[in-house]
Amino acid sequence: MDPFSKKLFKELEQMQQQTGRMLRNMTIARMVPMDTGGWEPPVDIYEAEDEIYVYVDIAGVDRQNLQVTVDEQRLLIKGKRQLPAQASIACIHQLEIELGNFQRTVVLPSMVDVENTSSSYADGILVVRLPKRVKKGKVNIEIQPGE
Template sequence: MATVKQHPVLQNRVPQTFSSLLDTFFNDAVSNRRVQGFTPAVDLWETEATYEMEVALPGLKKENINVEFEEGVLRVSGERTFNKETREHKYHRVENLYGKFRRSFQLPENVDASAIDAQFENGVLHISVPKVEEKVVKHQISVK
């Protein structure tokens, strides 16, 4: 009987599907490469009337956040800067990530771009995208 040594990072995260295997691979590859900037966490959900999104942006001011919609893509970008007054401190550990970020989300065609609402409170950006009536993609026409 042969023993198989598991990678310590993957030990508790066994992918269930090929798709989740690819997601794990790319997420691990990105998270192991510490680049300047960060990727804020996002929660997305849908109601009957809207698409909703919350973006975790602790420590940012609303002046440092940009939300734009163009050609069906909603983009959230900004920058978290390191406090220059504290650079003289002798840090033992800095785990917060600083720098620029940009997240893009392809939205369905049935949105009302002119009524998108963005609210920033307590480090959370909440974006609400209203739906409009579904466009007709296929319609059966009776022959007379």
């Protein structure tokens, strides 16, 4: 492949990545403010054979300011992000980091075992591991005599 074609393909690939980021940031949920006045962190969901992994991008959030709640079908992540105050700031040129309270509810792709759910938080990424609920086989139900 000639150098011009290589450069063209590389630029197209970069445009595709940038377009993907832009479209992810333009989801309706992120564009419309929540009733609580908060923001929603981006989430990735992966499914393995036996469990579901949820990754939440919450860089800068203190672990003490996080709350994770799960039921068999939904995961709720709440928290608050605050940046340290700088007394010497005289002018703001750009604001892109979302601050304050946030909340994100994720509908899970399958039922999960709530009792064995675990999470970890490192390098600004919250990882929630949700084992899938083991489906029970057939169950015989005893028929009681009616009254």
